[in-house]
Amino acid sequence: MTNSQLKQTLSQFMDQVWNQGNYDQIPKFVAPQYEIKNDPGDQWNGQVIDHETFKVRVAYSRNAFPDLNFAIEEMVAEDNCVAASWIMSGTHEGDLPQLPATGRRFSITGITIYYFEDGKVSGHWQAFDQLGFLSQIQFRA
Secondary structure (H helix, E strand, O other): OHHHHHHHHHHHHHHHHHHOOOOOHHHHHHEEEEEEEOOOOOOOOOOOEEEHHHHHHHHHHHHHHHOEEEEEEHHHHHHOEEEEEEEEEEEEEOEEEEEEOOOOOEEEEEEEEEEEEEOOEEEEEEOOOHHHHHHOOOOOO
16 A cells, blocks of 8 residues: 555544444454554553454443544554554543543543554554543542
């Protein structure tokens, strides 16, 4: 795939799967084996997951944040990788382990490097503003 095609595929993946929750689109965009190389706070961090587990992972986030939205700010593509900076926003309406729902809105920034194999997203490495998230939902440990 060209760099332009990689960016287009990533944009569609983020919109269809993460923003809209179209789980039936996972096989179209996600490789059969997806590696979460680094994603602090993700319960699947460091694991290789299949399509069914990927669906559970997306549902886990969308249950906590039903209006979850990733707005991609910039993308850079090279060698079957796309680095994307984004703004994630939503409302914390569902409980997470050790983090009960607050009903508060948040908007944070992050960056993810997505890896591609055979035209599908095959893994990622991610960093984001966890402290900003916790302060916006006014979580107190």
